[in-house]
Amino acid sequence: MTTVTGQQQAAGPAPADEERPKTALQRLLGAQAVQILGVLLILVILFSIAESDAFLSVNNFRNIVVNVSILAIIGVAMTFVIITGGIDLSVGSVLVFSGVVAAKTMESLGGEGVGVALIGALVACVAGVCWGLLNGVLIAKAKVPPLIVTLGTLGMALGGAQIITGGIDVRGAPTVLTDNIGFGRLFGQIPYLSLIALVVVVLGAVLLHRTRFGRYTYAVGSNDEAARRAGVKVDRHLILIYTLAGFCAGLAGILNLAFFASTTIAGQSNTALNVIAGVVIGGTSLFGGIGTIAGTVVGLFIPAVLQNGFVIMGVQPFWQQVVVGAFLITAVYVDQVRRASAARGASSRRSLSSRFSRPAGARRKEAQ
Amino acid sequence: MTPALEARGLRREFGHVRALDGVDFDVDPGEVVALIGDNGAGKSTLVKALSGSLAVDSGELLSDGRPVTIDTPTAARALGIETVYQDLALAPHLDPVQNMYLGREVMKPGLLGRLGFMDHAEMRKHTRTAFTDLGATVRDFAAPVGSMSGGQRQQIAVARAAAWASRVIFLDEPTAALGVVQTRNVLDLIRRVRDRGIAVVFISHSMPHVIEVADRIQVLRLGRRVATYDAKKTSMEELVGAMTGAISQGAA
Numbered sequence: 008m009t010t011v012t013g014q015q016q017a018a019g020p021a022p023a024d025e026e027r028p029k030t031a032l033q034r035l036l037g038a039q040a041v042q043i044l045g046v047l048l049i050l051v052i053l054f055s056i057a058e059s060d061a062f063l064s065v066n067n068f069r070n071i072v073v074n075v076s077i078l079a080i081i082g083v084a085m086t087f088v089i090i091t092g093g094i095d096l097s098v099g100s101v102l103v104f105s106g107v108v109a110a111k112t113m114e115s116l117g118g119e120g121v122g123v124a125l126i127g128a129l130v131a132c133v134a135g136v137c138w139g140l141l142n143g144v145l146i147a148k149a150k151v152p153p154l155i156v157t158l159g160t161l162g163m164a165l166g167g168a169q170i171i172t173g174g175i176d177v178r179g180a181p182t183v184l185t186d187n188i189g190f191g192r193l194f195g196q197i198p199y200l201s202l203i204a205l206v207v208v209v210l211g212a213v214l215l216h217r218t219r220f221g222r223y224t225y226a227v228g229s230n231d232e233a234a235r236r237a238g239v240k241v242d243r244h245l246i247l248i249y250t251l252a253g254f255c256a257g258l259a260g261i262l263n264l265a266f267f268a269s270t271t272i273a274g275q276s277n278t279a280l281n282v283i284a285g286v287v288i289g290g291t292s293l294f295g296g297i298g299t300i301a302g303t304v305v306g307l308f309i310p311a312v313l314q315n316g317f318v319i320m321g322v323q324p325f326w327q328q329v330v331v332g333a334f335l336i337t338a339v340y341v342d343q344v345r346r347a348s349a350a351r352g353a354s355s356r357r358s359l360s361s362r363f364s365r366p367a368g369a370r371r372k373e374a375q
Numbered sequence: 376m377t378p379a380l381e382a383r384g385l386r387r388e389f390g391h392v393r394a395l396d397g398v399d400f401d402v403d404p405g406e407v408v409a410l411i412g413d414n415g416a417g418k419s420t421l422v423k424a425l426s427g428s429l430a431v432d433s434g435e436l437l438s439d440g441r442p443v444t445i446d447t448p449t450a451a452r453a454l455g456i457e458t459v460y461q462d463l464a465l466a467p468h469l470d471p472v473q474n475m476y477l478g479r480e481v482m483k484p485g486l487l488g489r490l491g492f493m494d495h496a497e498m499r500k501h502t503r504t505a506f507t508d509l510g511a512t513v514r515d516f517a518a519p520v521g522s523m524s525g526g527q528r529q530q531i532a533v534a535r536a537a538a539w540a541s542r543v544i545f546l547d548e549p550t551a552a553l554g555v556v557q558t559r560n561v562l563d564l565i566r567r568v569r570d571r572g573i574a575v576v577f578i579s580h581s582m583p584h585v586i587e588v589a590d591r592i593q594v595l596r597l598g599r600r601v602a603t604y605d606a607k608k609t610s611m612e613e614l615v616g617a618m619t620g621a622i623s624q625g626a627a
């Protein structure tokens with residue numbers, strides 16, 4: 008063997024069978040978020056061809072965007088949760104609970120005015136934070152699985168909302184809230200509801216993809232033991248993330264109240280599942296460690312566009328559920344196949360610890 | 376010389392298995408100690424206990440002669456202790472740079488840093504240097520380490536520990552998945568780290584490597600230290616004998 012210095016070894020040309028760094032473009036095209044964006048564009052084009060007048064209008068697109076807005080706010084937080092390998096089933100109930108306590112508070116304060124609306128918003132967010140904190144502490148400290156904890160709080164928050172209201176929706180909200188946030192538009196065009204959602208999406212994307220908090224979110228979902236050994240406060244991080252999910256559900260609660268002028272107690276039973284479906288369709292892995300906010304936004308648009316397109320085409324809207332279900336399964340299948348092929352690649356090399364079972368190619372590669 | 380790190384009478388049971396049965400251990404600054412023993416002797420358990428990722432039932436620890444508790448990885452770090460675990464402990468979805476700096480991210484200066492923004496360029500630059508020092512064969516600094524070979528991942532773990540260690544470094548079978556050249560690089564790195572005055576603890580099943588690189592060799596058997604040898608004055612036969620219990624050394 009000739010003596011090879013480290014520098015030459017590192018800088019030398021890669022052997023043909025060695026994996027080369029992928030270019031930024033290759034990485035981008037390989038991302039599930041980008042592929043699903045392609046699917047979304049195809050859907051839009053198909054509906055546009057089929058129903059160009061009704062589907063392809065500013066008004067209709069605005070409708071779709073408004074329908075996605077509230078889900079997107081919860082979806083941002085759900086993306087963080089699922090990247091850690093967790094789940095939050097309670098968000099729909101927490102939305103209802105937050106809306107109910109906000110509505111009751113505003114009602115008792117006289118029911119009108121900017122001040123009352125602001126207090127209502129604050130109450131909704133605090134209520135959400137409390138439920139999220141409870142979820143987080145039970146998951147991180149008591150080590151109860153997230154599925155069970157949030158299934159429990161799903162029932163508790165919804166039951167709590169029904170106890171407070173006697174099961175009857177609180178109707179009405181301050182007109183400043185309904186007129187501005189619920190139906191108001193910036194320059195008469197852009198709904199404020201969607202602007203708020205956009206702000207949350209952008210903040211969420213920056214937090215996840217640009218900050219240390221986001222980095223730790225991936226690390227915890229990827230290998231929590233490795234994160235712990237590297238000094239990451241894993242428990243604290245999980246509590247923060249579930250609290251964030253509660254906060255977003257609370258914010259969604261006050262916006263929902265502004266939009267419907269009702270607490271919609273019976274109308275949110277599928278909210279958590281719809282959000283989870285969007286997050287997963289957008290390429291976030293239920294096994295943790297993988298996911299993007301952009302993917303979630305695209306993933307939430309797919310069911311919304313399908314529903315809208317089917318209604319316009321006069322297809323029974325029930326078909327939307329069938330198609331979304333198929334999308335969901337396909338998305339998880341694709342994720343599964345990727346993970347399996349990645350694991351195969353890694354494990355056929357990992358078992359090299361026993362030197363003699365090493366494939367000839369790998370031995371040659373490392374010996375040169 | 377005062378040992379950089381010393382353990383006295385550590386015990387740890389897993390159910391009925393006595394993984395550590397009153398083990399003693401010590402390593403001096405600027406010294407390479409090889410820790411050898413059969414599979415299941417308790418080497419990895421001892422390393423975990425000394426690096427804060429496993430609690431012991433009893434026993435005491437001394438760092439530079441002062442009693443210390445090392446109950447968390449953060450506590451170990453504060454004492455300048457770094458570890459390459461046998462299972463590597465990398466986050467497979469993160470890239471080499473992100474793994475290298477996990478838990479010690481370099482933040483941007485000023486307000487941006489306080490808001491949680493990281494200095495990617497700085498971290499990438501230093502990672503590159505650390506890998507070059509090791510002669511590592513990691514080429515793609517932006518790919519998840521889970522997609523890399525076992526050897527490449529091992530090099531990342533070794534480079535990370537070597538870059539951060541300031542008092543003691545544990546290397547638990549760091550060359551098991553490595554080829555000839557990379558193993559050489561790790562052995563060279565061990566000597567360089569030792570020459571920085573750092574205490575190196577090297578676990579390996581390769582007796583030639585152990586004899587080549589170590590100053591002292593401590594033998595574990597059934598959760599106890601059964602022998603300590605000067606690497607210059609021992610032989611492969613003696614070491615294997617001590618590991619299997621065929622030879623016993625009176626004063627371990």
Ligand SMILES: Nc1ncnc2c1ncn2[C@@H]1O[C@H](COP(=O)(O)OP(=O)(O)O)[C@@H](O)[C@H]1O
Pocket residue numbers: 389392393394412413414415416417418419420421
């Ligand atoms: N987390 C654990 N749970 C149960 N038993 C364990 C655990 N870790 C180690 N052991 C047991 O402790 C003993 C020592 O293991 P280990 O320290 O890994 O040995 P070595 O690294 O010397 O091969 C073995 O009998 C092993 O089965």
Ligand SMILES: [Mg+2]
Pocket residue numbers: 418419420461547
């Ligand atoms: Mg071991």
